[in-house]
Amino acid sequence: MTIPAFRDQRELPDDDRYFSGLRDDDASRQGWDGPSLPPWPDQQQPQPQYDQARYDQQQYAQPQYGQPYAAPDSHRRGDIVVSSETDPTGWKAGSGVPIRDERPPGESTSGNRLFTVLLFFSGLATSVALWLFNTQAGAISDTATMMIAAGRVTGLIGGYLLFIQLLMMSRVSWLEEWVGSRDLLRWHRWLGTSLLTFVVAHIVFIVYGYALTAGTGVVEQGWTVITTFPEMISATIATGLLVFIALISIRFIRNILNYELWHLIHLSSYAVLLLGYGHQIAAGADMSGRFASVFWPALGCITIAALFWGRIVEPLWLNARHRFSVAEVVGEGANTFSIYIEGKRLDKLPVQAGQFMRWRFLTANGWWQSHPFSLSAAPNPQWLRLTVTIAGGHTRKLATMRPGTPIWAEGPFGTFTAERRTRRRALLIAGGSGIAPIRALLEDMPPDTIVIYRASRPDELVFRTELEDLAEQRDAWVRYIVGGRNDPGPRRLFTPDGLRGLVPDVNRRDVYLCGPPGLVDAAVDTLKQLDVPDSQLHLDPFEF
Ligand SMILES: Cc1cc2nc3c(=O)[nH]c(=O)nc-3n(C[C@H](O)[C@H](O)[C@H](O)COP(=O)(O)OP(=O)(O)OC[C@H]3O[C@@H](n4cnc5c(N)ncnc54)[C@H](O)[C@@H]3O)c2cc1C
CATH class of the missing domain: 2.40.30.10 (Translation factors)
Structure with a gap:
């Protein structure tokens, strides 16, 4: 085809x-099998030299930094901008021109998120309540009983967090739609750290509490717990795995590990659930009451059903169908x-x-x-x-x-879609390969949308013709910001003054940002300084 x-x-x-x-009209886009790509460094071939001077002189005569930018043709939809005082929308801050601000019925996720957070904390409160109802008044009388109680509570919280972590990894589509993949990722990271903290605290409190009760040393008591308590060998392996997963998830270590290896190790968290659940049931004094014997298996069933649905049924259905x-x-x-x-x-x-x-x-x-x-x-x-x-x-x-x-x-x-828009106008910011979803989104955006496309070199800009054609059709504007990370012109355009110069009504727009995490973080800082509220920020950093 x-x-x-x-x-x-x-x-x-x-x-x-x-x-x-x-595609007779566009020879560069004929069926292509990659030979024109630059050689990969590991092939020890000379890299093609990028000739900045040639681009500057021939194709992209750029204004000097600090000089007002004058577009060669005021009707052009796309310009390479290094430093700009242009007014792409024809509206200037302080000009007194009233802006209509009809809001589209944006599908905000904040209600869903609030509901999900409430559900999460209700479950957490229920897990802790199991200990409360199972503990008689006056049972905590000294340091030892206090330590053991703290150990039981942290154990219950750790068990609950483990289920929630796996539920969030299930990839069921409704969870993604409700919360948004970016927030899911953030919650997954945050809960991962909390889970490890509670599991370690559980071990420390329990061992210390039993050591105080038995009048033995902590190390000796730790050994006794591992070797004599039910399902303790599997619980120890589960804890070891959890610590290992947490270690390889530290950003610095994760960046040096091959993604596939990292992912494979990360998947061993399923084993943590299997190994840890046996220990919870066998040793958990708060797991056996009438309500507890329904609550924990129900949580387990929901998690396993979500994993089965999100990881197996949905993909099978999708691929068989399409x-x-x-x-x-x-x-x-x-x-x-x-x-x-x-x-x-x-x-x-x-x-x-x-x-x-x-x-x-x-x-x-x-x-x-x-x-x-x-x-x-x-x-x-x-x-x-x-x-x-x-x-x-x-x-x-x-x-x-x-x-x-x-x-x-x-x-x-992902929820990086036009239906999440809350304002009448939009600003789309793309960095590098982040242009892919931004280019697609432009097709769904309202008139007057501004696209800012950041690239290090002019030859890294792709889709110029498509972007400008779409801009023409949709009455939008494209601004290319080209230059290295340390070039003063592009840097200035990502300061509050620079961005306000390009998009005077920036805080009245939805802002869609996609690109490397560094660019997204820097742009978010600037947008916050320009009073763009969180509800108008839609982010898609290419990170996992
Ligand atoms: C939500 C999302 C959407 C993306 N969309 C695009 C896109 O439209 N166009 C595009 O060019 N790039 C996109 N990326 C980035 C792209 O997935 C990575 O560049 C690619 O996976 C790199 O693989 P590699 O083996 O060639 O490079 P490597 O050198 O192995 O990896 C480069 C970096 O890519 C990331 N990565 C590698 N493998 C994976 C993986 N299996 N899953 C997640 N991240 C991985 C890691 O951070 C790694 O450090 C997207 C990333 C994410 C998270």
Whole structure:
């Protein structure tokens, strides 16, 4: 199948005629198998030299830093900006022009989040209440009984947090939709640290409490607990695994570990549940009451059902229904390419512009890896498109995939979508490969949207024609900010003054931000200084 040059496919009827037009008009996007990509460093080949002077002189005559920027053509939809006092929307702060602020019925997740938080704390309170109802008045009379009580409470909280952690890893779509994948990730990290803290506290309190009661040393008592209490060997292994998972999740260690290895070790948290649950049931004095004997198994069943549903049933259904495969791989820029994907019943695929899916390309040398990539064009009944920037070994291999390669996908995930908009206008900020979901989102955005696209070098900019065509159709504006991380011009544009110069009404817009975590964090700092409320910030940092 050959993919036609970009047109808004959603406006086209659902038949095959639209694949008949070859991309004759755009030779660089013909069927492409990757030979023009720069050689990978490990191949010991000379790297192509980037000629900054040539770009500056020929193609992108840029204004000098500090000089007011004058667009060569005031009607152009996209300009490379280094330093700007332009007014892309035709509205200036303080000009007195009233701005209508009709809010779209934004689908906010804050209500869902509040409900989820309440549910979480009710469950937590119930777990602790089990100890409270099981403890007679006056039972805590000295340090030893106080330590043992603290050990029981922290053990109950640890057990509860373990279930919740696994529930959040289940990838069930309703949880993602309700909370948003970014908040889920944040909660997962926060709960991971809390879980470890409570488990360690549980061990310390219990061993110390029993040592005080028995009048023995802590080490001796610890050994007695491990060797004589029921299910203690498995609980010790579970604790060891938990500590190991926590260690490899520290950002510094995680960054130096290969992702697949890290992920494999991380998955051993299922074993923590199995090993730890036996100990909870066998040794937990607060697990056997009438209510407790319903509460804990119910929590276990919900968690296992969610894991089974999210990890097995939903992906099986998705792939059986849509049968995705690679239609074509097309070069987009220096180290960026697009993968067009075909499949059955794509009109029924519940994915939106801005969302991502996890893609497992079933090639001989990469089928075991599943990587997240966002759609780079709004979905349509004919094809899906991903746009990938080469980051490492796997993405490099994807560039040489053949049409017809079968794909196993999971998702869609994420709440980085137009339906979460709360204001009438939007600002989209993309950095590097973050342009993929931003490019797709632009198709769903209202008039007057401004796109700021940050890249280190002009040859890293992709989709210029598409972005500017879309901007023309949708009455939007594209501003490219090009330059290295330390160049003063681009740096200045990400200060409050610089950003206000580019987008005077920034705090009245929804801001969608996607790119490397560093860029997203820096931009969020600036936006906060410009009084953009949290409810208007939609973030999609490419992090796991
Ligand atoms: C939600 C999300 C959406 C993304 N969308 C896009 C996109 O549209 N276009 C694009 O070019 N890139 C996207 N990325 C980044 C992309 O997934 C990584 O660049 C890619 O997985 C790198 O794989 P690699 O083996 O080539 O590189 P490596 O050198 O192995 O990894 C580079 C970095 O990518 C991350 N990474 C590696 N493997 C995985 C994995 N299986 N799952 C999650 N992260 C991983 C790690 O942080 C790693 O440090 C997205 C990432 C996330 C989290």
